[in-house]
Amino acid sequence: MGQHDSAEYVTIGEVPTPPADNFKKVSVLPLIFLIFYEVSGGPFGVEDSVQAAGPFLALLGFLVFPFIWSIPEALITAEMGTMFPENGGYVVWVASALGPYWGFQQGWMKWLSGVIDNALYPVLFLDYLKSAIPALGGGWPRIFAVLALTLVLTYMNYRGLTIVGWVAVLLGVFSILPFVVMGFVSIPKLKPSRWLVVNMNHVDWNLYLNTLFWNLNYWDSISTLAGEVENPKKTLPKALFYALILVVIGYFFPLLVGTGALPLDRELWTDGYFSDIAKLLGGVWLRWWIQAAAAMSNMGMFVAEMSSDSFQLLGMAERGMLPEFFSKRSRYGTPLIGILFSASGVLLLSWLSFQEIVAAENFLYCFGMILEFIAFIRLRMKYPAASRPYKIPVGTVGSILMCIPPTILICVVLAISSLKVAVISLVAVVIGLVMQPGLKYVEKRRWLKFSTSANLPDLHNDSSLR
Numbered sequence: 445m446g447q448h449d450s451a452e453y454v455t456i457g458e459v460p461t462p463p464a465d466n467f468k469k470v471s472v473l474p475l476i477f478l479i480f481y482e483v484s485g486g487p488f489g490v491e492d493s494v495q496a497a498g499p500f501l502a503l504l505g506f507l508v509f510p511f512i513w514s515i516p517e518a519l520i521t522a523e524m525g526t527m528f529p530e531n532g533g534y535v536v537w538v539a540s541a542l543g544p545y546w547g548f549q550q551g552w553m554k555w556l557s558g559v560i561d562n563a564l565y566p567v568l569f570l571d572y573l574k575s576a577i578p579a580l581g582g583g584w585p586r587i588f589a590v591l592a593l594t595l596v597l598t599y600m601n602y603r604g605l606t607i608v609g610w611v612a613v614l615l616g617v618f619s620i621l622p623f624v625v626m627g628f629v630s631i632p633k634l635k636p637s638r639w640l641v642v643n644m645n646h647v648d649w650n651l652y653l654n655t656l657f658w659n660l661n662y663w664d665s666i667s668t669l670a671g672e673v674e675n676p677k678k679t680l681p682k683a684l685f686y687a688l689i690l691v692v693i694g695y696f697f698p699l700l701v702g703t704g705a706l707p708l709d710r711e712l713w714t715d716g717y718f719s720d721i722a723k724l725l726g727g728v729w730l731r732w733w734i735q736a737a738a739a740m741s742n743m744g745m746f747v748a749e750m751s752s753d754s755f756q757l758l759g760m761a762e763r764g765m766l767p768e769f770f771s772k773r774s775r776y777g778t779p780l781i782g783i784l785f786s787a788s789g790v791l792l793l794s795w796l797s798f799q800e801i802v803a804a805e806n807f808l809y810c811f812g813m814i815l816e817f818i819a820f821i822r823l824r825m826k827y828p829a830a831s832r833p834y835k836i837p838v839g840t841v842g843s844i845l846m847c848i849p850p851t852i853l854i855c856v857v858l859a860i861s862s863l864k865v866a867v868i869s870l871v872a873v874v875i876g877l878v879m880q881p882g883l884k885y886v887e888k889r890r891w892l893k894f895s896t897s898a899n900l901p902d903l904h905n906d907s908s909l910r
Contacts, residue, residue, distance in 0.1 A: 470609045472674075473613060477615075478751070480612070480690050481744040481749075482666055483660065485741040486694055486698075490695055490698075490699060491716070496648040498642050498708070498710060499639050499642075499699075499703035501647065505652070505656045506695045506699060513850050514661075514663060516847065518663040518685075518688055519836045520820050521684060525667040525680045527823075527832050528667075529673070530900060531670065531762065532668060532762065533669075534664050535765070537550075537819045538819045540823065545880055549873075552876035552879065553812040553876060555756055555786075556808055558665065558749055558752060566790070570589055570590070593743075597746045597747050600747050602780065605669065620737075623694075626701055627697060636704060657857055660695075662749075663684065664816065666684070668756035671759070681834045719731050754786050757781070757785065758779035762900060763900065764896035766883070767883075767893060769781055771895075771897075804869055807857075813850070814851065820843065
């Protein structure tokens with residue numbers, strides 16, 4: 445994915461061992477599956493791409509889109525995550541490049557986007573089970589199911605990140621295997637001509653691009669856990685590389701099977717349709733396995749996203765952007781207050797529909813990514829001598845060129861968003877713009893305690909890095 449820089453640089457400072465280092469760190473295999481679940485979790489949720497654009501464009505999208513978006517984002521995460529191996533991730537990148545005000549805005553938009561994203565998983569979980577348990581389709585049974593699922597998975601996050609990591613490995617294997625089986629079962633029924641079906645006059649570009657974007661972003665989320673990773677300067681780039689391969693194959697192969705083995709009916713391609721495909725190809729037993737895999741996958745995505753969101757809040761508190769109580773850890777080393785805040789956000793937003801959640805999340809995420817690209821380029825220009833243990837093998841011009849295609853894509857996603865989503869998202873942005881000065885006022889009046897860890901590197905006050 446890039447190069448390990450062996451040149452002599454002036455280091456921006458290692459994060460000294462804090463008390464949190466008494467807790468076991470995350471190794472490479474659990475980290476791969478944590479990234480897998482931050483980004484993907486399997487093909488559950490990609491069905492809308494076929495409904496929106498047909499088989500050919502759906503397959504093409506999941507091959508081309510990674511080059512436009514996923515690879516640049518993963519490369520930037522590898523470089524910046526090893527440059528700042530601490531909790532907070534992209535918040536620290538933006539704060540170091542543009543100042544703490546914009547760092548806070550990045551943290552607010554990305555945290556809210558992550559919580560909105562997490563509100564999807566109870567929805568997807570129940571969508572896959574409602575065909576087997578119709579009572580979960582609505583009403584009080586659905587509400588109680590969302591609440592119970594959220595509480596159980598929140599408790600898992602509370603018990604420790606290493607537990608979450610290894611649970612992610614087990615859930616990942618269980619979620620991927622039924623699609624391998626479905627692939628073998630489908631071989632006699634595959635007709636390659638079905639993959640080439642396209643009708644450019646009947647494409648819902650808004651749904652198509654939002655589905656691709658949602659399923660292939662969030663590579664940077666793992667950066668907020670960098671302080672919990674074992675030897676992050678080597679482990680993080682390696683894990684990102686293998687996770688990228690796993691994610692792309694995990695989308696493309698099931699789509700190839702589903703579109704090639706059955707006659708096309710685009711209206712059927714909605715959330716949960718892979719379980720119906722499994723029944724038609726392999727029988728009821730395979731359908732149940734796919735449904736169970738979907739449920740397990742949504743559990744994996746939930747705990748991975750909540751880990752990222754809660755440790756982000758911890759990292760922001762260590763940088764003095766949030767009250768000190770956000771930096772307090774439980775006896776298991778987890779950020780208890782951050783977990784509770786994230787879980788509350790999930791419960792408040794879980795009433796939204798799948799497509800509304802995806803669109804609103806993508807809108808906020810786009811704003812955050814623009815700040816991230818600016819920070820990446822500015823740090824390359826302003827601090828060329830800063831230590832970059834893992835460096836993308838391009839110069840300043842190459843860095844700018846690498847960010848142009850995903851930036852164009854961001855503009856397209858923003859342009860095609862509905863007015864309702866745009867208004868709601870812009871209101872959320874304005875709240876962040878006002879919240880930061882409000883917190884500064886609270887700090888000035890000493891209503892809440894804020895503190896900045898002395899162990900964290902500070903680029904602004906180190907003139908040797910310029």
